[in-house]
Amino acid sequence: MKKNYKLLLLLSLLFSFTAFQAVAQDSEGSLKGTVIDSLTKKPADYMTIALKKDNIVIKTVVTEANGTFNFNKISFGKYTITAVAVGYNAKHVPVELSAKNNPADLGSISVAPQVNNLKEVAITADRPIIKQESDRISYDIQADPENKILTALDMMRKVPLLSVDGEDNIKLKGSGNYKILINGKPSGMVSRNPADILKSMPxxxxxxxxxxxxxxxKYDSEGLAGIINIITNKKIDNGYNGSLNLRMQGPVGGPGIGGFATIKEGKFGATVYGGTGFWSSPATQRTTTRVTTGDSPTTLFNDGNRKFNNNYRYGGTELSYEIDTLNLLNAELNPYGGYNKQTVTQFSRLFDGTKHTNYDLLSKNRFGWGGFDASFNYQHGFKDNKEHLLTFSYKYSNSRNPQENNLNFSNRENFTDPNYIQNNVSRSLEQTMQVDYVHPVKKLNIEGGLKGILRKNSSNFEYQSFNSATGAYETDPSRTNNFDNHQDVIGAYNSYSYALGSWNLKAGVRAEGTIVKANFVSTGSNVNTNYFNVIPTASFSKKFKNSSSINFGFTQRIQRPDIETLNPFVDRSIPNIESTGNPNLKAVLSNNFDLTYSTFKKGSITVGASYNFANNTIQQVSVYNEQDRTTRSTYLNIGKDKTLISNFNVNYPISDKWNLTVSGNVGYKWIQGAIDGSIVKNSGFTGYAYMNTGYKFEHGWKANGSFNISAPQVMLQGQSNTYVYCNFSGSKELIKDKLTLSAGISNPFSKFRYYRLTTEGANFKQTYLGENYNRSWNVSLNWKFGQLKDAIKKNQRSINNDDVKSSGSKSGK
Incomplete structure (x- = not known):
């Protein structure tokens, strides 16, 4: 009964704001009107209508199919209505709303088409909010009145095809397989800690x-689900601004701090950002069971606890110097680092039908990461057109990832393996040179470029076992080696974009040659692999008069293995279960088709379907060996994947203060591969559903609730389980537009969640069950300061390395 009262109280607090809509305001009224084309005399649909007071936009709507618009709950006073859309001149209409003139009907508002459709409306916040192109959807932040009070992460909840859950995880069409770019180039800070950075970015x-x-x-041919490109302001205003965010989360989590500051003086500008924090968890249970068949059937049972403590540190600075109106220099420096410490206690029992093999294990593991990124760009413009550009870029990236596993056994029964220590230090060095040229010719835009990427990955791993006779640890040469992997990529691209009325066409081709050389330094052996690919891409879009459009795209993409999947280091931190990389892996070529329909009126609705297939995908394969009773996992180019998926996104403003977002996807995946000469197949439904609703109260109060559910992940040898998540949060502006206090609770109805992963082979079935804290709370304080309205001017073309496919595993997750 007590739980029921708590549940009732929580739901009442979350949804009580609906009662506010019924309260009438004596000093409020409504505005309405109809927009028509001055030439055709037909209604002008999909036109942005901005309501301005004292030249400040306070609210925007989009006209209906019949050209009508309506503003409700508007305080009495004098306003200006501005109607604007691509291809039309902006129309400004003054209006006064009072008790005598309520509702205020502006009647028919005529808007005139522009003589030159290539020109853009230059009035801030008077542009269409959402724009559909043949290969992308863009959300104009400056056209949204809330850009003055929200963070970059908050804005992502409004963008079609994007969703942000209660843990601030960003999804593109329900997938986490995407790339985030800042002004068309990768950022080490954002790629590793996107939520922390975007929460501190106004x-x-x-x-x-x-x-x-x-x-x-022009983008590297990596097989991404898509790209999120954040384009910052390029206007130049002297001054400064910034923000500081303090936060705390428990019982899993910890304290954190992040900040962002920008200064602009004359031709010079600088941005500095950084942060640090801790992420810890009390002990939670981990269980692994394995049943094998064959001549010597066995049963393995591991049961234990794991606790961890993480620390992350990131920082950076961006420098800009505008030599003159046609020449611009940019530089960016990004150091980062951190570690994950884990302590695992485990009881293990192996039964082979005749005897038990038992032991207790104490394992202390440390995973570290750190590095430094630097990039330099020079951009030259031409007087004939501001989009006519020539850019030279260079990027340097150096990272280090040390790992140590220290295993000690006790209470042994029929178990003779010694205590041992594993050390592995992997390093990556990458240098990139690139030149890009953009040449617009009337309605045709031509792009071309050259690029070279020089990568060097290395791994120095050592295995030391304890010698009870000498009382010291001794190196085992058979399990120790040095591994170097060199990967050089030379690429060139050429693309064309053409606009013809309501049609927009884009097409291009990218040629890439890859040279791979892997050396086992200690044994003197090597692996060499070279390949060449020509990658086409094409997309087109058609806009309709009812504020909708349809888009189709096709591209081939390359997925190259990263150092985690290539590294031959054998992780023996769990006895009888080992994992390693494969230096013989080759790149994957995938084919992707995408069809999308979008309509934008009062809200936005996007539905789509995509299909992709590949014939040599990289799969993680597990095989059980009867001789040493060990399951070994590695990566092989054996997969044949096919995925058909549909997606949707609805962003709807129920009222001026209440917004609803619903998104998700549902699809089916087929996968097969040959393991030890036998064909293995698996298939199943995949999907993701997300809902978020938020309400803005008076006096700076806000409430938000979200819910999402993910279907099991389908893999070649098994699948995971369903995942459900919910979050409730609220915030209060302590100082308007300056200081905000936020708090929230995640998954209040369950203390733990359980991750189940089942893996099956020809002679074994293995199940992993991991317990994680589900219920958590968080509180944060965000302070914004300064007077700079716009950020530093940046290059429009720069280096973008997105061609590497990751193994998808991160330590401590």
């Missing part, structure tokens, strides 16, 4: 957010 410093569903040829 939305007012962003021009627009692009969701690129069919990456054009």
């Amino acid at each position: 939305a007012s410093s962003i021009q627009k957010i692009e969701v690129i569903t069919t990456p054009p040829a």
